[in-house]
Amino acid sequence: MNCEEYRLAIAADPSREDGNAHAAACPHCRAHRDELRALDRRIGRALQISVPELRMPDLPDVDTSSVVALPARRRFTSPAWLAVAATLVLAAFVGIRMIGDNVTYASLADEIVAHLDHEPYALRVTDEPVSERRLAKVVPAEVASMNHDAGLITYAQTCVINGKKVPHLVIQGEHGPVTILLLPDEAVDDAVELEGESINGVLLPVGGGSVAIIGEKDEKLESIRQNVMNSVTWST
Amino acid sequence: MNSSDAEATRRQKFDELVAVYHQDMYRYAAWLSRDRTVAEDVVQESLLRAWKSLDALRDAPAAKHWLLTIVRRENARYFERRRLETVDVDNLTPSQEALLADQPDHELDDVRAAIYRLDDDYREPLVLQVLMGYSTNEIAELMGLKQGAVLTRLHRARLKLREDIVEETAPGQMK
Numbered sequence: 345m346n347c348e349e350y351r352l353a354i355a356a357d358p359s360r361e362d363g364n365a366h367a368a369a370c371p372h373c374r375a376h377r378d379e380l381r382a383l384d385r386r387i388g389r390a391l392q393i394s395v396p397e398l399r400m401p402d403l404p405d406v407d408t409s410s411v412v413a414l415p416a417r418r419r420f421t422s423p424a425w426l427a428v429a430a431t432l433v434l435a436a437f438v439g440i441r442m443i444g445d446n447v448t449y450a451s452l453a454d455e456i457v458a459h460l461d462h463e464p465y466a467l468r469v470t471d472e473p474v475s476e477r478r479l480a481k482v483v484p485a486e487v488a489s490m491n492h493d494a495g496l497i498t499y500a501q502t503c504v505i506n507g508k509k510v511p512h513l514v515i516q517g518e519h520g521p522v523t524i525l526l527l528p529d530e531a532v533d534d535a536v537e538l539e540g541e542s543i544n545g546v547l548l549p550v551g552g553g554s555v556a557i558i559g560e561k562d563e564k565l566e567s568i569r570q571n572v573m574n575s576v577t578w579s580t
Numbered sequence: 581m582n583s584s585d586a587e588a589t590r591r592q593k594f595d596e597l598v599a600v601y602h603q604d605m606y607r608y609a610a611w612l613s614r615d616r617t618v619a620e621d622v623v624q625e626s627l628l629r630a631w632k633s634l635d636a637l638r639d640a641p642a643a644k645h646w647l648l649t650i651v652r653r654e655n656a657r658y659f660e661r662r663r664l665e666t667v668d669v670d671n672l673t674p675s676q677e678a679l680l681a682d683q684p685d686h687e688l689d690d691v692r693a694a695i696y697r698l699d700d701d702y703r704e705p706l707v708l709q710v711l712m713g714y715s716t717n718e719i720a721e722l723m724g725l726k727q728g729a730v731l732t733r734l735h736r737a738r739l740k741l742r743e744d745i746v747e748e749t750a751p752g753q754m755k
Contacts, residue, residue: 355738356731357709357716383742384710390691391711393610393679395603401624403594403631475724476653485657489633577632 347373358384453536453547455505456556459512460523460543474500483511488526489577506530519560522568528553528578551578594634598627601647604712608648611707612655614696616679625654648712649722694744702737705730 345353350363350373358380367374474497482500488511498521499514511526523545532554538545545558546565559565605626610619629650637646680692695703708714708722716734720727 352735353731356734358738380738380742383738383745386688386691386745387695387706387741388710390688390695391607391611391707393607395606396616396620398598398602399620399624400598401628401631403591403628406590406632406634472726473721473724476649477656480653480656489629 351376354380452506452530452532453538456525456547457538457543457545457558459503459505459525460558473497482513483526486579487511487528488579517559517563517568519563522557522559522563522565525556526553527555530554553578590634594631597630597637597643597647601644604644605647605651607711608707609651609655610679611695611711612652612700612704613658614679618655618658622651622654622658625658626650629654644712645718645722648708652722690745691741694741697744698737698740702733702740705733706737706741709734 345363345366347366347370350366350370353360353363354367354373354377358377363373367377479497479500482502496516497513498516499512501512502509503512503525504510505525505527508527508529510528513524513526514521515524516522528551531552532547532549534549536547538547538556538558543558544561544563544565545556546569547554547556548569557565557568559568602623605623606619609622609626610616613619613622626647630647637643680689680696695706698706705719705723708719709716714722716727716730719725720730723730725733
Protein backbone atom coordinates (compact mmCIF):
# COMPACT_ATOMS: atom_id res chain seq x y z
CA MET A 345 0.00 0.00 0.00
CA ASN A 346 1.45 3.35 -1.04
CA CYS A 347 0.71 6.77 0.43
CA GLU A 348 -2.04 7.59 -2.06
CA GLU A 349 -3.82 4.29 -1.54
CA TYR A 350 -3.53 4.60 2.21
CA ARG A 351 -4.92 8.13 2.26
CA LEU A 352 -7.84 7.20 0.07
CA ALA A 353 -8.64 4.27 2.32
CA ILE A 354 -8.23 6.09 5.59
CA ALA A 355 -10.43 8.99 4.46
CA ALA A 356 -13.23 6.52 3.75
CA ASP A 357 -12.81 4.85 7.13
CA PRO A 358 -10.35 6.38 9.62
CA SER A 359 -10.87 3.51 12.05
CA ARG A 360 -9.48 0.89 9.70
CA GLU A 361 -6.42 -0.92 10.94
CA ASP A 362 -5.25 -2.78 7.89
CA GLY A 363 -2.86 -0.03 6.82
CA ASN A 364 -1.15 0.31 10.16
CA ALA A 365 2.11 -1.05 8.81
CA HIS A 366 2.22 1.72 6.25
CA ALA A 367 1.28 4.37 8.81
CA ALA A 368 3.98 3.15 11.14
CA ALA A 369 6.58 3.61 8.43
CA CYS A 370 5.28 6.93 7.07
CA PRO A 371 5.06 9.86 9.49
CA HIS A 372 3.13 12.01 7.02
CA CYS A 373 0.42 9.41 6.55
CA ARG A 374 0.37 8.73 10.27
CA ALA A 375 -0.23 12.42 10.95
CA HIS A 376 -2.92 12.45 8.27
CA ARG A 377 -4.61 9.46 9.87
CA ASP A 378 -4.48 11.01 13.34
CA GLU A 379 -5.94 14.22 11.97
CA LEU A 380 -8.83 12.37 10.36
CA ARG A 381 -9.48 10.36 13.50
CA ALA A 382 -9.61 13.59 15.50
CA LEU A 383 -12.00 15.00 12.92
CA ASP A 384 -14.17 11.91 13.23
CA ARG A 385 -14.39 12.31 16.98
CA ARG A 386 -15.68 15.83 16.48
CA ILE A 387 -18.12 14.67 13.81
CA GLY A 388 -19.37 11.98 16.16
CA ARG A 389 -19.98 14.46 18.95
CA ALA A 390 -21.65 16.93 16.61
CA LEU A 391 -24.03 14.26 15.34
CA GLN A 392 -25.09 13.30 18.88
CA ILE A 393 -27.91 15.82 19.01
CA SER A 394 -30.39 15.73 21.86
CA VAL A 395 -33.45 13.56 21.32
CA PRO A 396 -36.92 14.72 22.34
CA GLU A 397 -39.06 12.57 24.55
CA LEU A 398 -40.69 9.71 22.69
CA ARG A 399 -44.22 10.37 21.45
CA MET A 400 -45.69 6.97 20.75
CA PRO A 401 -48.29 7.12 17.98
CA ASP A 402 -51.67 5.48 18.40
CA LEU A 403 -50.99 1.92 17.38
CA PRO A 404 -53.83 0.25 15.50
CA ASP A 405 -54.90 -3.33 15.91
CA VAL A 406 -52.98 -5.45 13.46
CA ASP A 407 -54.55 -8.23 11.45
CA THR A 408 -51.64 -10.57 11.03
CA SER A 409 -53.62 -12.85 8.73
CA SER A 410 -53.09 -10.43 5.84
CA VAL A 411 -49.35 -10.26 6.15
CA VAL A 412 -46.95 -11.84 3.70
CA ALA A 413 -43.18 -11.81 3.67
CA LEU A 414 -40.48 -11.95 1.07
CA PRO A 415 -37.55 -14.24 1.55
CA ALA A 416 -34.37 -13.02 3.10
CA ARG A 417 -31.12 -12.75 1.18
CA ARG A 418 -29.60 -16.02 0.18
CA ARG A 419 -26.25 -17.16 -1.05
CA PHE A 420 -26.04 -19.26 -4.17
CA THR A 421 -25.16 -22.86 -3.61
CA SER A 422 -24.92 -23.63 -7.31
CA PRO A 423 -22.75 -21.86 -9.89
CA ALA A 424 -24.18 -18.77 -11.51
CA TRP A 425 -23.84 -20.30 -14.98
CA LEU A 426 -26.21 -23.05 -13.95
CA ALA A 427 -28.80 -20.52 -12.94
CA VAL A 428 -28.31 -18.65 -16.20
CA ALA A 429 -28.73 -21.86 -18.15
CA ALA A 430 -31.85 -22.69 -16.17
CA THR A 431 -33.18 -19.23 -16.87
CA LEU A 432 -32.67 -19.68 -20.59
CA VAL A 433 -34.54 -22.97 -20.48
CA LEU A 434 -37.28 -21.27 -18.48
CA ALA A 435 -37.55 -18.45 -21.01
CA ALA A 436 -37.70 -20.95 -23.87
CA PHE A 437 -40.38 -22.94 -22.09
CA VAL A 438 -42.67 -20.06 -21.35
CA GLY A 439 -41.98 -18.61 -24.77
CA ILE A 440 -44.07 -21.22 -26.56
CA ARG A 441 -47.09 -20.09 -24.57
CA MET A 442 -47.11 -16.66 -26.11
CA ILE A 443 -48.99 -16.49 -29.38
CA GLY A 444 -49.49 -12.76 -29.81
CA ASP A 445 -50.71 -9.59 -28.20
CA ASN A 446 -54.32 -10.71 -28.24
CA VAL A 447 -53.66 -14.08 -26.71
CA THR A 448 -56.12 -15.26 -24.10
CA TYR A 449 -55.40 -17.60 -21.26
CA ALA A 450 -57.33 -20.44 -19.83
CA SER A 451 -56.60 -19.37 -16.29
CA LEU A 452 -54.84 -16.85 -14.12
CA ALA A 453 -52.12 -19.43 -13.53
CA ASP A 454 -51.51 -19.74 -17.28
CA GLU A 455 -51.24 -15.99 -17.66
CA ILE A 456 -48.81 -15.73 -14.76
CA VAL A 457 -46.50 -18.34 -16.20
CA ALA A 458 -46.72 -16.80 -19.65
CA HIS A 459 -45.97 -13.37 -18.24
CA LEU A 460 -42.45 -14.44 -17.35
CA ASP A 461 -41.61 -14.33 -21.02
CA HIS A 462 -42.61 -10.69 -21.28
CA GLU A 463 -39.57 -9.65 -19.32
CA PRO A 464 -36.88 -12.32 -19.65
CA TYR A 465 -34.24 -9.78 -18.60
CA ALA A 466 -35.86 -9.78 -15.19
CA LEU A 467 -34.57 -13.30 -14.71
CA ARG A 468 -30.91 -12.48 -14.60
CA VAL A 469 -28.57 -13.66 -11.92
CA THR A 470 -27.29 -10.64 -10.10
CA ASP A 471 -26.32 -9.40 -6.69
CA GLU A 472 -27.40 -5.84 -7.38
CA PRO A 473 -30.58 -4.78 -5.58
CA VAL A 474 -33.14 -2.39 -6.96
CA SER A 475 -33.16 1.00 -5.30
CA GLU A 476 -35.60 1.80 -2.54
CA ARG A 477 -37.05 4.55 -4.67
CA ARG A 478 -37.72 2.06 -7.44
CA LEU A 479 -39.25 -0.41 -5.03
CA ALA A 480 -41.50 2.23 -3.49
CA LYS A 481 -42.65 3.24 -6.96
CA VAL A 482 -43.50 -0.29 -8.02
CA VAL A 483 -45.10 -1.22 -4.71
CA PRO A 484 -47.01 1.97 -3.88
CA ALA A 485 -48.37 2.48 -0.41
CA GLU A 486 -51.94 2.30 -1.62
CA VAL A 487 -51.35 -1.24 -2.90
CA ALA A 488 -49.18 -2.80 -0.24
CA SER A 489 -46.75 -2.04 2.52
CA MET A 490 -43.49 -3.86 2.11
CA ASN A 491 -40.93 -4.58 4.74
CA HIS A 492 -37.57 -3.77 3.17
CA ASP A 493 -35.89 -6.21 5.48
CA ALA A 494 -37.09 -8.77 2.99
CA GLY A 495 -33.80 -9.31 1.24
CA LEU A 496 -32.23 -9.05 -2.16
CA ILE A 497 -34.84 -7.82 -4.60
CA THR A 498 -33.11 -7.50 -7.96
CA TYR A 499 -35.97 -6.51 -10.21
CA ALA A 500 -39.12 -4.46 -9.72
CA GLN A 501 -41.54 -3.53 -12.45
CA THR A 502 -45.21 -2.68 -12.69
CA CYS A 503 -46.85 -5.20 -14.99
CA VAL A 504 -50.35 -6.00 -16.17
CA ILE A 505 -51.95 -9.28 -15.18
CA ASN A 506 -55.59 -9.92 -15.94
CA GLY A 507 -55.97 -6.28 -16.94
CA LYS A 508 -54.67 -4.90 -13.65
CA LYS A 509 -51.37 -3.29 -12.82
CA VAL A 510 -49.47 -5.36 -10.31
CA PRO A 511 -45.98 -5.34 -8.77
CA HIS A 512 -43.62 -7.84 -10.42
CA LEU A 513 -40.54 -8.54 -8.30
CA VAL A 514 -37.61 -10.88 -8.63
CA ILE A 515 -35.46 -12.14 -5.80
CA GLN A 516 -32.43 -14.37 -5.96
CA GLY A 517 -33.12 -17.92 -4.82
CA GLU A 518 -30.84 -20.87 -4.24
CA HIS A 519 -31.05 -22.01 -7.85
CA GLY A 520 -31.57 -18.75 -9.65
CA PRO A 521 -34.05 -15.90 -9.89
CA VAL A 522 -37.45 -16.32 -8.27
CA THR A 523 -40.38 -14.31 -9.56
CA ILE A 524 -42.93 -12.85 -7.16
CA LEU A 525 -46.15 -11.28 -8.37
CA LEU A 526 -48.24 -9.39 -5.83
CA LEU A 527 -51.89 -9.73 -6.82
CA PRO A 528 -54.01 -7.86 -4.28
CA ASP A 529 -57.14 -8.12 -6.41
CA GLU A 530 -56.88 -11.75 -7.48
CA ALA A 531 -58.53 -13.89 -4.85
CA VAL A 532 -58.00 -17.64 -5.04
CA ASP A 533 -59.63 -20.20 -2.80
CA ASP A 534 -56.68 -22.53 -2.41
CA ALA A 535 -53.03 -22.71 -3.33
CA VAL A 536 -52.53 -23.46 -7.03
CA GLU A 537 -49.40 -25.28 -8.13
CA LEU A 538 -47.67 -23.77 -11.17
CA GLU A 539 -45.65 -26.38 -12.96
CA GLY A 540 -43.60 -26.45 -16.13
CA GLU A 541 -40.74 -28.24 -17.79
CA SER A 542 -38.16 -26.17 -15.96
CA ILE A 543 -40.10 -24.24 -13.38
CA ASN A 544 -42.15 -24.79 -10.32
CA GLY A 545 -44.29 -22.30 -8.55
CA VAL A 546 -47.35 -21.64 -6.52
CA LEU A 547 -50.20 -19.16 -6.42
CA LEU A 548 -51.01 -18.58 -2.77
CA PRO A 549 -54.20 -17.08 -1.37
CA VAL A 550 -53.28 -14.15 0.85
CA GLY A 551 -55.96 -12.10 2.51
CA GLY A 552 -58.32 -10.96 -0.21
CA GLY A 553 -55.69 -11.39 -2.90
CA SER A 554 -52.88 -13.72 -3.82
CA VAL A 555 -49.15 -13.95 -4.36
CA ALA A 556 -47.46 -15.96 -7.10
CA ILE A 557 -44.00 -17.39 -6.49
CA ILE A 558 -42.18 -19.03 -9.38
CA GLY A 559 -38.67 -20.43 -9.33
CA GLU A 560 -36.49 -22.88 -11.15
CA LYS A 561 -37.45 -26.54 -11.13
CA ASP A 562 -35.12 -27.38 -8.28
CA GLU A 563 -35.87 -24.32 -6.22
CA LYS A 564 -37.03 -25.21 -2.72
CA LEU A 565 -40.17 -23.12 -2.62
CA GLU A 566 -41.31 -24.55 0.68
CA SER A 567 -38.73 -22.57 2.56
CA ILE A 568 -39.50 -19.49 0.50
CA ARG A 569 -43.20 -19.90 1.12
CA GLN A 570 -42.54 -19.93 4.81
CA ASN A 571 -40.39 -16.84 4.52
CA VAL A 572 -42.91 -15.06 2.33
CA MET A 573 -45.18 -14.42 5.31
CA ASN A 574 -44.29 -11.05 6.72
CA SER A 575 -43.02 -8.27 4.56
CA VAL A 576 -46.04 -7.32 2.49
CA THR A 577 -49.29 -6.10 3.95
CA TRP A 578 -52.16 -5.33 1.61
CA SER A 579 -53.32 -1.77 1.98
CA THR A 580 -56.70 -2.42 0.47
CA MET B 581 -51.11 -18.69 24.04
CA ASN B 582 -54.44 -16.92 23.53
CA SER B 583 -54.85 -13.88 21.30
CA SER B 584 -54.68 -11.32 24.10
CA ASP B 585 -51.47 -12.88 25.37
CA ALA B 586 -50.09 -12.82 21.85
CA GLU B 587 -51.01 -9.16 21.47
CA ALA B 588 -49.42 -8.31 24.80
CA THR B 589 -46.26 -10.15 23.81
CA ARG B 590 -46.21 -8.36 20.49
CA ARG B 591 -46.63 -4.99 22.18
CA GLN B 592 -43.90 -5.78 24.68
CA LYS B 593 -41.52 -6.73 21.88
CA PHE B 594 -42.32 -3.47 20.11
CA ASP B 595 -41.85 -1.35 23.22
CA GLU B 596 -38.49 -2.95 23.87
CA LEU B 597 -37.35 -2.23 20.34
CA VAL B 598 -38.47 1.37 20.54
CA ALA B 599 -36.78 1.86 23.89
CA VAL B 600 -33.48 0.66 22.47
CA TYR B 601 -33.58 2.29 19.05
CA HIS B 602 -35.71 5.40 19.32
CA GLN B 603 -32.71 7.67 19.70
CA ASP B 604 -31.00 6.20 16.66
CA MET B 605 -34.18 6.53 14.65
CA TYR B 606 -34.62 10.16 15.60
CA ARG B 607 -31.02 11.18 15.01
CA TYR B 608 -30.94 9.41 11.66
CA ALA B 609 -34.19 11.10 10.63
CA ALA B 610 -32.93 14.47 11.85
CA TRP B 611 -29.72 14.30 9.86
CA LEU B 612 -31.50 12.98 6.80
CA SER B 613 -34.11 15.71 6.84
CA ARG B 614 -32.03 18.39 8.56
CA ASP B 615 -35.16 19.47 10.36
CA ARG B 616 -36.23 18.56 13.89
CA THR B 617 -39.95 18.86 13.24
CA VAL B 618 -39.75 16.74 10.11
CA ALA B 619 -37.66 14.20 12.00
CA GLU B 620 -40.36 13.83 14.64
CA ASP B 621 -43.01 13.31 11.95
CA VAL B 622 -40.84 10.78 10.15
CA VAL B 623 -40.20 8.86 13.35
CA GLN B 624 -43.91 8.79 14.14
CA GLU B 625 -44.73 7.39 10.73
CA SER B 626 -41.86 4.95 10.99
CA LEU B 627 -43.08 3.66 14.33
CA LEU B 628 -46.50 3.06 12.83
CA ARG B 629 -44.99 1.19 9.90
CA ALA B 630 -42.80 -0.84 12.19
CA TRP B 631 -45.74 -1.74 14.37
CA LYS B 632 -47.79 -2.94 11.43
CA SER B 633 -45.01 -5.12 10.05
CA LEU B 634 -43.41 -6.17 13.31
CA ASP B 635 -44.03 -9.82 12.55
CA ALA B 636 -41.64 -9.50 9.63
CA LEU B 637 -38.81 -9.03 12.09
CA ARG B 638 -37.64 -12.54 12.84
CA ASP B 639 -34.03 -11.79 13.47
CA ALA B 640 -33.61 -9.62 16.57
CA PRO B 641 -30.04 -8.55 15.74
CA ALA B 642 -31.36 -7.12 12.48
CA ALA B 643 -33.77 -4.81 14.30
CA LYS B 644 -31.65 -1.69 14.05
CA HIS B 645 -31.09 -2.10 10.33
CA TRP B 646 -34.78 -2.87 9.85
CA LEU B 647 -35.89 0.23 11.73
CA LEU B 648 -33.40 2.54 10.04
CA THR B 649 -34.53 1.22 6.67
CA ILE B 650 -38.09 2.15 7.58
CA VAL B 651 -36.96 5.61 8.67
CA ARG B 652 -35.09 6.08 5.42
CA ARG B 653 -38.12 5.17 3.37
CA GLU B 654 -40.49 7.32 5.42
CA ASN B 655 -38.15 10.26 5.04
CA ALA B 656 -38.17 9.77 1.27
CA ARG B 657 -41.96 9.55 1.30
CA TYR B 658 -42.20 12.71 3.35
CA PHE B 659 -40.14 14.70 0.91
CA GLU B 660 -41.95 13.24 -2.07
CA ARG B 661 -45.21 14.37 -0.52
CA ARG B 662 -44.02 17.82 0.43
CA ARG B 663 -41.61 18.39 -2.44
CA LEU B 664 -39.63 20.71 -0.24
CA GLU B 665 -37.24 23.08 -1.87
CA THR B 666 -33.52 22.91 -1.36
CA VAL B 667 -32.51 24.17 2.05
CA ASP B 668 -30.87 27.56 2.07
CA VAL B 669 -28.48 27.49 5.01
CA ASP B 670 -28.70 31.25 5.36
CA ASN B 671 -32.47 31.25 5.53
CA LEU B 672 -33.50 28.42 7.81
CA THR B 673 -36.84 27.76 9.44
CA PRO B 674 -36.93 27.63 13.26
CA SER B 675 -36.98 23.83 13.33
CA GLN B 676 -34.04 23.70 10.94
CA GLU B 677 -32.20 26.22 13.08
CA ALA B 678 -32.96 24.05 16.09
CA LEU B 679 -30.82 21.26 14.72
CA LEU B 680 -27.81 23.52 14.36
CA ALA B 681 -28.41 25.20 17.69
CA ASP B 682 -28.69 21.91 19.56
CA GLN B 683 -26.77 21.98 22.85
CA PRO B 684 -24.76 25.07 21.95
CA ASP B 685 -21.12 24.22 21.99
CA HIS B 686 -18.84 26.62 20.23
CA GLU B 687 -16.37 23.89 19.46
CA LEU B 688 -19.01 21.83 17.66
CA ASP B 689 -21.03 24.58 16.04
CA ASP B 690 -18.81 24.79 12.99
CA VAL B 691 -18.73 21.00 12.66
CA ARG B 692 -22.50 20.77 12.81
CA ALA B 693 -22.91 23.55 10.27
CA ALA B 694 -20.43 21.88 7.93
CA ILE B 695 -22.24 18.54 8.21
CA TYR B 696 -25.50 20.35 7.62
CA ARG B 697 -24.15 21.84 4.41
CA LEU B 698 -22.99 18.50 3.01
CA ASP B 699 -24.96 17.12 0.09
CA ASP B 700 -27.43 14.41 1.07
CA ASP B 701 -25.39 11.85 -0.85
CA TYR B 702 -22.38 12.52 1.35
CA ARG B 703 -24.05 13.29 4.65
CA GLU B 704 -26.08 10.10 4.88
CA PRO B 705 -23.24 7.55 4.61
CA LEU B 706 -21.21 9.63 7.03
CA VAL B 707 -24.03 9.58 9.58
CA LEU B 708 -24.46 5.84 9.16
CA GLN B 709 -20.78 5.19 9.61
CA VAL B 710 -19.88 7.61 12.39
CA LEU B 711 -23.14 7.76 14.33
CA MET B 712 -24.66 4.34 13.68
CA GLY B 713 -21.44 2.36 13.49
CA TYR B 714 -22.28 0.84 10.15
CA SER B 715 -19.65 -0.86 8.02
CA THR B 716 -19.29 0.22 4.41
CA ASN B 717 -20.95 -3.03 3.38
CA GLU B 718 -23.94 -2.31 5.57
CA ILE B 719 -24.17 1.24 4.25
CA ALA B 720 -24.06 -0.06 0.69
CA GLU B 721 -26.88 -2.46 1.43
CA LEU B 722 -29.05 0.14 3.11
CA MET B 723 -28.53 2.78 0.45
CA GLY B 724 -28.67 0.41 -2.50
CA LEU B 725 -25.18 1.31 -3.63
CA LYS B 726 -22.05 -0.59 -4.51
CA GLN B 727 -19.40 -0.59 -1.84
CA GLY B 728 -17.04 1.38 -4.05
CA ALA B 729 -19.57 4.17 -4.35
CA VAL B 730 -19.94 4.27 -0.57
CA LEU B 731 -16.18 4.50 -0.08
CA THR B 732 -16.00 7.34 -2.59
CA ARG B 733 -18.79 9.25 -0.88
CA LEU B 734 -17.26 8.81 2.55
CA HIS B 735 -13.89 9.90 1.26
CA ARG B 736 -15.35 13.01 -0.36
CA ALA B 737 -17.49 13.80 2.66
CA ARG B 738 -14.47 13.91 4.94
CA LEU B 739 -12.41 15.91 2.50
CA LYS B 740 -15.22 18.43 2.24
CA LEU B 741 -15.62 18.64 6.01
CA ARG B 742 -11.90 18.92 6.43
CA GLU B 743 -11.85 21.82 4.00
CA ASP B 744 -14.68 23.50 5.84
CA ILE B 745 -13.51 22.83 9.38
CA VAL B 746 -9.86 21.96 9.67
CA GLU B 747 -8.55 24.78 7.55
CA GLU B 748 -10.20 27.24 9.90
CA THR B 749 -8.65 25.54 12.90
CA ALA B 750 -5.09 26.38 13.77
CA PRO B 751 -2.73 23.38 13.98
CA GLY B 752 -2.80 21.81 17.39
CA GLN B 753 -6.27 23.07 18.24
CA MET B 754 -8.13 19.93 17.20
CA LYS B 755 -9.45 17.94 20.09
